[in-house]
Amino acid sequence: MPQIEELVRNIVSKTGADRENLLPILQEVTRHERYLSEEALTQIAKAMDISCAEVYGVASFYTFLDTVPRGQNIIRICKTISCYMAGKDKIVRAIEKKLRIKLGETTPDNRFTFLATNCIGWCHKGPAMLINDKVYTELTAEKAVAALEEYL
Amino acid sequence: MTKTDIINEHTKKVNLIFEDCNCWDIIDKVLSMPPDAVLSDINASGLKGRGGAGFPTGLKWKSAKEQPSNERFVICNADEGEPGTFKDRQILHERAHKVFTGMTLCAHTIGNVSKGYLYLRAEYNDLLERLQKDLDEFNEGLKARNFPFTINIISGSGAYVCGEETALLDSMEGKRGEPRNKPPFPTVSGFKGKPTVINNVETLVYCTMIMLIGPEEFLKLGTKDSRGAKVFCISGDADVKGIYELELGMKVDEFVELFGDGDTKAVQVGGSSGHCVPRKKFSETFLGFEGVPTGGSMMLFNSSRSMYHVLHNYLEFFQEESCGLCTPCRIGCQQLLRGIEAVKRGEKPSTYLDELIAMARTMRIASKCGLGQSVPNPFISIVENFREEIIY
Numbered sequence: 135m136p137q138i139e140e141l142v143r144n145i146v147s148k149t150g151a152d153r154e155n156l157l158p159i160l161q162e163v164t165r166h167e168r169y170l171s172e173e174a175l176t177q178i179a180k181a182m183d184i185s186c187a188e189v190y191g192v193a194s195f196y197t198f199l200d201t202v203p204r205g206q207n208i209i210r211i212c213k214t215i216s217c218y219m220a221g222k223d224k225i226v227r228a229i230e231k232k233l234r235i236k237l238g239e240t241t242p243d244n245r246f247t248f249l250a251t252n253c254i255g256w257c258h259k260g261p262a263m264l265i266n267d268k269v270y271t272e273l274t275a276e277k278a279v280a281a282l283e284e285y286l
Numbered sequence: 287m288t289k290t291d292i293i294n295e296h297t298k299k300v301n302l303i304f305e306d307c308n309c310w311d312i313i314d315k316v317l318s319m320p321p322d323a324v325l326s327d328i329n330a331s332g333l334k335g336r337g338g339a340g341f342p343t344g345l346k347w348k349s350a351k352e353q354p355s356n357e358r359f360v361i362c363n364a365d366e367g368e369p370g371t372f373k374d375r376q377i378l379h380e381r382a383h384k385v386f387t388g389m390t391l392c393a394h395t396i397g398n399v400s401k402g403y404l405y406l407r408a409e410y411n412d413l414l415e416r417l418q419k420d421l422d423e424f425n426e427g428l429k430a431r432n433f434p435f436t437i438n439i440i441s442g443s444g445a446y447v448c449g450e451e452t453a454l455l456d457s458m459e460g461k462r463g464e465p466r467n468k469p470p471f472p473t474v475s476g477f478k479g480k481p482t483v484i485n486n487v488e489t490l491v492y493c494t495m496i497m498l499i500g501p502e503e504f505l506k507l508g509t510k511d512s513r514g515a516k517v518f519c520i521s522g523d524a525d526v527k528g529i530y531e532l533e534l535g536m537k538v539d540e541f542v543e544l545f546g547d548g549d550t551k552a553v554q555v556g557g558s559s560g561h562c563v564p565r566k567k568f569s570e571t572f573l574g575f576e577g578v579p580t581g582g583s584m585m586l587f588n589s590s591r592s593m594y595h596v597l598h599n600y601l602e603f604f605q606e607e608s609c610g611l612c613t614p615c616r617i618g619c620q621q622l623l624r625g626i627e628a629v630k631r632g633e634k635p636s637t638y639l640d641e642l643i644a645m646a647r648t649m650r651i652a653s654k655c656g657l658g659q660s661v662p663n664p665f666i667s668i669v670e671n672f673r674e675e676i677i678y
């Protein structure tokens with residue numbers, strides 16, 4: 135895919151190909167593509183003149199750098215203790231029902247991927263979730279569904 | 287007086303972190319002081335790191351300063367991944383200038399610092415745009431003062447272990463966020479092998495405030511081993527939740543009286559990696575370095591909660607967040623989790639819990655970094671105090 139090659143080349147020419155720029159590069163490609171395909175990882179390795187294994191090793195270490203296909207919008211619901219106690223299971227069920235997918239899956243129209251994540255720093259206002267970078271707190275089933283509708 | 291009034295009394299007494307102040311006045315004052323004088327003020331305040339480990343801040347700065355080098359770095363740790371902790375986010379949201387100011391004071395004190403970095407966790411990306419705008423202004427202000435120091439933001443990508451200072455350094459260098467061997471400590475060999483001070487967001491704001499109010503005022507707060515105040519994050523079964531700055535040295539029973547829902551059976555102090563304090567020990571436990579040290583997370587549990595589920599949730603967290611580099615932690619986290627599940631299902635006798643505790647003790651001494659070393663904190667304190675709930 136020449137598009138990816140071009141995207142990677144553009145990004146690397148902006149950040150520079152120094153080793154310490156690998157994370158910003160991976161983050162930027164993820165922002166554009168939603169995930170890091172094999173092709174993208176290979177192109178990054180080539181542009182930075184390091185091995186593919188090295189790039190994959192770094193990418194696969196970080197939760198927010200996905201190496202499997204993801205939808206346009208990524209929902210990450212907090213599953214850690216305070217949100218769990220505040221009733222995150224009910225929110226998970228409401229979202230699963232609305233999107234007709236299970237936690238961990240992507241909708242067939244590729245609009246949403248629904249994931250669980252660890253504490254996102256809103257424990258006093260749980261249940262909490264992120265949609266892309268945006269935070270939603272003190273969720274009820276209704277509020278969660280309304281949040282999804284912003285992206286439909 | 288209502289509970290709210292009492293809480294207000296407490297927080298009014300120590301309003302240091304969220305109080306607005308003119309940072310440029312502080313910077314101008316400090317830049318005109320000899321670095322050694324600043325260091326001696328920070329030392330005299332008795333300030334200890336607020337990121338969890340509680341290392342004396344003055345000593346840390348001194349160590350980096352004494353390390354011969356023509357280049358040093360200052361890093362603010364805003365990775366805040368410890369479950370139950372959400373203060374750094376609020377500080378950066380409301381008072382980012384005071385954080386940048388603390389970094390600048392440190393740069394002036396240790397010398398030869400031209401670059402500072404703020405490592406912000408990916409979960410806080412919504413703060414990025416505004417922080418960057420504030421930071422651009424701030425960097426301009428430093429330039430206008432001819433102080434050759436600029437601060438940059440580095441974004442994390444979702445890994446709890448990157449809050450560990452040496453993993454953070456590797457992550458900043460574009461690698462997997464795996465902890466390094468210590469020593470050498472970052473103050474000797476940190477970012478790019480240069481002497482580096484890494485401080486928590488809150489620690490840096492206290493440095494700013496100590497330079498404003500003077501170390502004597504700071505010393506008046508807290509206890510002998512825990513000087514000053516601390517921002518607490520309260521969540522779980524609490525009537526009053528949120529972020530409160532309190533003097534250090536409060537007893538857990540007083541804390542629970544103020545914030546709890548009247549039925550508190552346990553408080554997890556210091557997040558998942560902290561200690562669980564059961565009701566019978568509330569009156570003898572201090573919040574501070576001489577009692578239970580804390581990065582600020584206070585999770586309250588009432589009698590409707592099963593401590594088995596609490597521990598299970600913590601262990602799942604650690605199993606996922608362990609970087610997998612060393613065997614005691616990688617395998618230990620898995621086995622502790624499987625172990626309590628097996629006991630719960632009756633596949634293992636209750637005495638198996640003692641074997642698990644012994645294994646947890648081994649993790650404490652054999653794990654490479656603070657993550658694996660602190661898994662035994664919640665494990666042992668919960669299993670010992672709530673054994674029946676784990677078994678039945």
Ligand SMILES: Cc1cc2nc3c(=O)[nH]c(=O)nc-3n(C[C@H](O)[C@H](O)[C@H](O)COP(=O)(O)O)c2cc1C
Pocket residue numbers: 334335336337338339340341343363364365366367368446447448449450451452484485486487489490655656657
């Ligand atoms: C697994 C792990 C995660 C950590 N996460 C953080 C963190 O998110 N923020 C932080 O300030 N310190 C964190 N620390 C502590 C840092 O390693 C370091 O001690 C601290 O940033 C030093 O700052 P201070 O002296 O100002 O407390 C973590 C430690 C470990 C072992």
Ligand code: SF4
Pocket residue numbers: 447464465607608609610611612613615616653654655656657658659
């Ligand atoms: S203790 Fe755990 S997190 Fe730390 S280095 Fe070992 S495996 Fe990694």
Ligand code: FES
Pocket residue numbers: 212213214215216217218252253254255256257258260262369370371
């Ligand atoms: S436990 Fe969900 S945000 Fe902290």
